[in-house]
Amino acid sequence: MQGRRQALALTAVVMIVAAGLVTGTGQAAPSVTLTIATVNNPDMVVMQSLTKDFEAKNPTIKVNYVVLPENDLRQKVTTDVATGAGGFDIVTVGTYEVPFWAKNKWLVSLEPFFSGMSSAESAAYDRGDLLKPVMKALTVGGQAYTLPFYAESSMTYYRKDLFARAGLTMPLHPTWDQVAGFAKKIHNPSQKVYGILLRGLPGWGEQLAVLDTIVNTFGGRWFDMSWQPQLTSPAFTNAVTFYAGLLRSAGEPGATSSGFTELETLMSQGNAAMWVDATVAAGYLADPKTSKIAGNIGFAYAPTEVTPKGSHWLWAWSLGLEGSSRHKAEAFKFLTWATSPDYIKLVARSRGWVAVPPGTRYSTYNTPGYKRVAAFAAVVEDSINTADPTNATLENVPYTGVQYVGIPEFAGMGTTVSQFIAAAIAGTDTVPSALQKAQQSVEQTMKQAGYLK
Known part of the structure; x- marks a missing residue:
């Protein structure tokens, strides 16, 4: 009798424990929480709203997002990966960071995880469908370290109604003077x-x-072949003078407080005639659910001037596994869910084809539903395919990159230079004075880093 009571008690304990591991729907309760660091761009916001689909398919995994503005994200994630704090399992990484982070082992190669996929999983994911120029930028030493959530170039947006009212016609390939x-x-x-x-x-x-990109198309460059800074060269000076002057004469007020997110909001609310920026905004501006100008938005290539080289960039916000993550296998499941053909179809079903993440898969651009609603698709795909980070300047340079210089020091020096230029945009400094300060700052950085003696 004593033994029977012990057995019943043990059975009860097992049932209680099992109940604690199962949700009310009969699914296993989450045992792993993935923390994802990402930017507050519209496509990322959509991903968050659809994450319940991933969690339903993977009931033992819960996803937590840390959403930050671009500048804050870069600082926070860089600190986390550099110190090995392990605060994130998945990080949102741009094309600029991938080579350096892979070298520092802040990211891990995805190849072993792809090798562990079943043949059915590999076929469903279809790596060959990913745009080759984008994957080339995310591959180091023949191994993919991140997967593109969305990819972009740059282009010109304009209000067709305002142009018609003013009697103006936007060329498909405008110049900056135009x-x-x-x-x-x-x-x-x-x-x-x-x-x-x-x-x-x-x-x-x-x-x-x-x-x-304006510096490039005006014929400028950051460095000559000896790594001597060229920020006070005529071409660089002309480009910055043009940019600052255009903003002061016909741009938004308080421009030095305006980044991508702020300008996307202004454009979508009908507060501008034109915007030259990332192609990723095309779907947002063309979607009547998010844009007041959806019926009047026009699309053209990024402007050129002296040369077409480097006039439009190549960029991808991609997802990678942080080296210090303790849940890499689970994180890889999320990566391949968020960058899969099925995810694109999920967005199309829930938000419409105009809202799907652009620039990642050939199949997206071959889908009739996407072609029907995305008047911008041809310009975007062509811009991504023709952006060449290895040949982005009129004169030869020792670096790769269109809108950045592909060396680790650029993040710091670029931000410093942009602060000097911001003063010229705001009118608190002249362009020659700002660029002289920028030149001196870059020279000092390059000497300290060993590029210059």
Whole structure:
């Protein structure tokens, strides 16, 4: 009898424990929590809203997001991965960081995880469908270290209704001189309609992203083949003078506080005639659920000037496994869910084809539903395919990159330079003075880093 009571008691304990491991729906309770560091861009916000699909398919995994502005994300994630704190399992990484983070083992190669996939899983994911220029930028030593959540180039957005009212026609391939002329003619700040929106917020990934494409197409470069800084060269000076002057004469007020997110909001609310920026915004601006100008938005290639080289960038926000993560296998499941063809179809079903993450898969651009609603698709795909980080300047340079210089020191020096340029944009300093300070700062950095003697 005593033994029977002990057996019953043991059975009860097992049932209680089992009940604690199962949800009310009969699914296992989450035993792993993945923490993802990401940016507050619209496509990432959509991913968060759809994460319940992943959690339903993987009931033992819960996903937690840490969402930050771009500049804050880079600082926080860099600190976390560099110290091995392990605060994140999955990090949102740009094309600039991937080579350095892979070398420092802050990211781990995804190849062993792909090798562990079943043939059915591999076929469903279809790595060959990922855009080759994008994957090339995310591959180091023949191994993929991140997967693209969305990829982009840069392009020109314009209000067709305002152009028609002003009797203007936007060319498919405009020049910066043409764009400036259009902006000044339409600029109407009293009605809160600005001629053009351009990033002025300091940051190598904010202000300089757009400005560096202008430097390139004006014939400028950051360094000559001996790593001598060229920030006071005529071409570089002309580009910055043009940029600062255009913002002051026909741009948004308080430009030095405006980055991508702020400008996307202004454009979608109908407060500008033009915006030159990331192609990723195309879907947001063309979607009547998120944009007041969806019926009047036009698309053109990024402007050029002296040369087409480097006039439009290549970038991807990609997802990678942090080296110090203790849940890499589970994190890889999330990576392949969020970057899969099935995820794109999930977004299409829930938000419409216009809202799917762009620039990652050939199949997206071959889908009739996407072609039907995405008037921008051809320009975006062509811009991504023709952006060449290895040949982005008129004169030869010792670095790769379109809107950045592909060396570890650029993040710090670029941000510092952008602060000097912000003063010129704001009118508290002159362009020659700002660039002289920037030149001296970059020279000092390059000497300390051993590029210059």
